[in-house]
Amino acid sequence: MRAVIQRVSRARVTVDGRVTGEIGQGLLVLLAALKGDTEAELEFMARKVSGMRIFTDNDGKMNLDVGAVGGSVLVVSQFTLAAPTASGNRPSFSSAMPPDEAQEMVERFKRRLETDYGLSVASGEFGAKMDVELVNDGPVTIIVDTANKA
Numbered sequence: 001m002r003a004v005i006q007r008v009s010r011a012r013v014t015v016d017g018r019v020t021g022e023i024g025q026g027l028l029v030l031l032a033a034l035k036g037d038t039e040a041e042l043e044f045m046a047r048k049v050s051g052m053r054i055f056t057d058n059d060g061k062m063n064l065d066v067g068a069v070g071g072s073v074l075v076v077s078q079f080t081l082a083a084p085t086a087s088g089n090r091p092s093f094s095s096a097m098p099p100d101e102a103q104e105m106v107e108r109f110k111r112r113l114e115t116d117y118g119l120s121v122a123s124g125e126f127g128a129k130m131d132v133e134l135v136n137d138g139p140v141t142i143i144v145d146t147a148n149k150a
Contacts (some may be wrong), residue, residue, distance in 0.1 A: 001037050001045045001068035001105075002081045002147075004030040006055050007140035011074045012126040014131045021122030026071030027052070028134050032081035032147075033097040033105040041146040042109055048144050049059055049073065062140070066119060073113055076124040077106045099127060 005027055012022035029049055034041075055064040057069070058078045064071060079102065083091035097105060103126045124130045 001034060001041045001109075002032045002145045003045060003049065003143070004078075004081065005049060005052060005142045005144060006030075006134060007137045008074075009135040009137045011089060011096060011132070011134035013122075014133075015125045015128045017099055020128075020130070021074050021076075022124045023072035023074045023120075023122050025069060026119065026120075027066050027073045029073055029075045030078040030081060031075055031106060032077075033072075033102040034082055034095050037097060037146070041079060041149075042105060042112065042150050044146050046109055046112040046116065050119060052142060052144075053141070054142065055083065067117065068115065072094070072120040072122060074122045074124075075106065075113075075133050076130065077102065077112050077126050096132050103127070 008026060008028050010024050013020050050067065051065050053065050053076040054062050055069045057063040079093055079096040080098035082093050106126060109122045110123060113121050
């Protein structure tokens with residue numbers, strides 16, 4: 001799995017003018033499921049997202065996670081994160097998980113954030129053309145790739 005995590009003041013997703021997900025303070029997570037991802041990658045990513053200490057404490061240090069600040073998570077499936085960029089200029093998405101499997105993986109990821117970590121989760125609409133609006137707080141943007149897990 002690969003994710004771009006952005007600390008936001010607010011974010012929302014619309015599809016055909018209809019809001020499908022909206023949050024105030026929290027995290028916007030652009031998420032790609034990759035071929036070969038298993039429950040281990042899903043658990044790693046959920047743990048990283050929920051535990052990422054990128055919110056400021058009373059001393060102004062990034063020391064708090066999204067739950068500690070009462071924030072929410074907006075999850076947006078984004079298969080384009082699967083594109084390798086080392087060579088050429090036309091991206092290939094052949095390393096992305098097939099859509100049916102990817103949709104289930106994203107749903108399980110959202111459920112894991114809710115049930116295991118007690119977070120409020122909103123989302124985009126899988127496979128739709130989405131408009132994503134956000135106010136990046138900081139800006140703070142972190143990339144997490146399960147291929148780099150220790």
